[in-house]
Amino acid sequence: MKRVRLIDQEDKKQEIFYNIIILSLILGIIITSAATFYFRYFVYGKDNYFSELFFSDPDKIPNRININKSYDFVFSVKSHENKTNNYKYIYGMELYNLYDDTESKYHCLGRYRDRIYLEWINRTSILKNVTSHIENMAVYPDYKRIINWSEYNLELGFSPPVGKGKLMIYFANRSDLKYTITIDEKNNLTKFNNKTIGTADSLHTKGNNIKITVKDNNIRLYHNKELILSRNSDDLYNGSFGIETSGAYFDIRGFTVYKDSLVSVPDQDTIIPYNIISSVLHKKIYEIRNIRTKNIPLKREYIDYNETVNCEKEPFYCRYFDLANDISFNLNYTNLTKVAEKIPVMGTNYNLLMHPVNINSSFINWTTFSVDFSHSRIKPGSRGSVIFKFGNFWGIMMTRNNSYYMRQFNQGIRIDEIRNPEKIDKKDTDNILINITAGNIILTINDKIIFSKPLPETYTGGFPEIYIKNDFLYVDPVRINNQDPLCNDILNLKFCSLVLETSMRRSQRSTQNQDFKIDYFDYSENELSRDIFSSGKNTSVKDIDPQLQPIIKNITKNTTHPKKPVYNLPVENPYISDKKVIFNTASSAIINSSNYSASYGFNSLDGARIEELGLLDFFENEIISIRSLEKQDRILIYSFDGNNTELEKIDVLINESRPHKMEIRVIDNSAEFYFDYKKIHEQANPLIKNGFIFAGTKNTHAELGDVHIEKYDKEQKQNYRIDEDPCRLRIIEKWKYNNTFRLHPSQSINITGKFNVSQDFDYGKVFVDLYGSGDMPENKPLSIHFWVMRDDN
Secondary structure, eight states: OHHHHHHHHHHHHHHHHHHHHHHHHHHHHHHHHHHHHHIIIIIITSOOOEEEEEESOGGGSOOEEOTTOEEEEEEEEEEEOSSOEEEEEEEEEEEEEOOHHHHHHHOGGGTTSOOEEEEEESOOSSSOOOOSSSOOEEEOOOTTSOBOOSEEEEEEEEOSOEEEEEEEEEEEOSSOEEEEEEEETTTTEEEETTEEEEOOOOSSSSOEEEEEEEETTEEEEEETTEEEEEEEOSOOSSBEEEEEEEEEEOOOEEEEEESSOSOOOTTOTTEEEEEEEOHHHHHHHHHHHHHHEEEEEEEEEEOOOOOOOOTTTOHHHHHOTTOSSOEEEEESOOOHHHHHHHSOOOTTOOEEEEEESOTGGGOBOOSSEEEEEEEEOOOTTOOOEEEEEETTTEEEEEOSSEEEEEEEETTEEEEEEEEOOOOOSOOSEEEEEEEEETTEEEEEETTEEEEEEEOOSOOOSBOEEEEEESSOOOBOOEEEEEOOGGGGOTTOOSOOEEEEEOSOOGGGEEEESSSOEEEEEOOOTTOOEEETTOOOOOOOGGGSOTTTHHHHTTOOOOTTOOOOOOOEEEOSOTTSOEEEEEOOSTTTSBOSOSEEEEEEEEEEEEEEEEEEEEEEOTTOOEEEEEEEEGGGTEEEEEEEOSSOEEEEEEEOOOOTTSOEEEEEEEETTEEEEEETTEEEEEEEOTTTTSBEEEEEEEEEEEEEEEEEEEEGGGTEEEEEOOOOOTTSOEEEEEEEEEEEEEEOTTOEEEEEEEEEOOSOOSEEEEEEEEEOOTTSOTTOOEEEEEEEEEOOO
């Protein structure tokens, strides 16, 4: 009985379950039907009045145009309004440039085309492996995209490869290998279809550009524009390109196949750019290079000077400085580090030690090597010094006028003082070269030999350190190179070079993209001139980064800020806006800093060619600045010290066809201004310890490099990428024409537009705006457009 009752209960549960499902379905149908009725009646059934704007014959729209030639296009308007409607239309043209410098760096023309993505893999099917430490690599063809043009070109480039080996480019489809071209640098051979046809040029002397052209059953190979191969063949078509390498790593860039020209109207299927994913290859290149060259950051430590000097027992420390005649000192202890530490530190108390963060990786036991670096020149009268010390074996101290060679000698330390040549040139840096060779140490400063002295008995098997005393000095990266002849062999995997990075640790570096704001200032079409010192309104405290407000809340805004100088220049192009980048956050601002620098590189492309770099106070009043006026061959230096305004005009020959760099270095209360690495002015100013760095352009199209802000007293270095897409189209001209018309309901009209371009350009955008459509806001138009490109043929 129990069994029967259980079955009955299960049947009832299933019956209830199915009833619930049926009820849910019925409710779903009712809701869906109601929703359908609502949308049909209340939405689709509602009257919708509108107008249409379209190109009447898209196939006849021009796409490549010649300068000084007239072109027509037709657009149509059709009224679906419920009444007679008044319309206004505007059609016109915007002209844009892609500049040669930008195109050569970024290959902008190919950026927006569909790319074929390929990838390096560490196996080959044709070439055999020839070395144990460099693996064979390959990029297999994309057989889905077969090149079947009657003529075509391949271009690719690469820097000197890592190693000496073979680069093979082949053309194939799934069933046939059409042809192979092999450049064998190791054996000095060039081969076509595995047959030697000549020698191979070195691939290590400079950058390499490879071009293959196929036309009329003839194939030609060019290396850096020099013809290497010309052969006739019937089997040159209907395939795709692949690459194999052996014995060397080739970092291929700019791999592009095109029909007749690299310059093409977008969306035309005449160019095939290949994007080769190189992560595997780059990892292998890094592994090889890291064996030969080590890059080690130097850590900075500011040391309190607590030494006591007894002038009677240790006369060197009291007498050494700036002696006019060569002299030697002997100290009766053997600790060279102690000698460097006891060099007196005067009132500035500037005592800096720079040592490798990884001592073991910086250990050198080479028998012949060189040390090469540069430092900012020590000013006359300064007691500043740079000490390069190698282990506890030897060291060289350099002051403004003297050099001191320190080394182990007869159970003590011997120090030879040598007078440096007088520094009568106007250079801002001194270049130091130390050669360890044939039992001697040779010091050269600015290409002049200062001394050649015997090495101590033990001179290698240590690591380098640098001391900087009594003056704030910049030191460039220190390069220590092994002079062993094996290091000249690119196939050798011996440790041959140590680079000591004297800027901040890599972990302290960052590329920032959010610690600044960008202000744009437009021109009116009728504006003829503008003061280059004009800017936007000043900032109020409430506009400042909240993290900065506690720092500056007690600062009183200077209401007596003097009027800036007026320096009017013609507006070269009213369509090019001013651009000002202001580093106005707590992390990017200059806050109570007396040792910092700001710099950026730029390449002017068009317009007025005016760039600027400077410091604003926290209310965005200008404190100091440097401006480059390329067309006037002039540099402007502006300074406000709280009481007076100064404007220095410095005439400098500026080459408009090359990139330039501006830099401001602040040391204590003095600002040094540099243009293209040369100091051109120095200005004392008590207000330069706080504020916002700014950089920008005036009425100028320019390619802007990163802004580098380095705060030396806080050991912070930041690189800010401020430029937008370098391949963006930059407007150079705009014109428009407008008219009105009336249409009745269901009526349409065809309108012919005309344009003629009389100036140089790369791309043009032809646009049509229509005002008056019933489904658009009153001041918002319907818009259509098409693009054209300059035709050089």
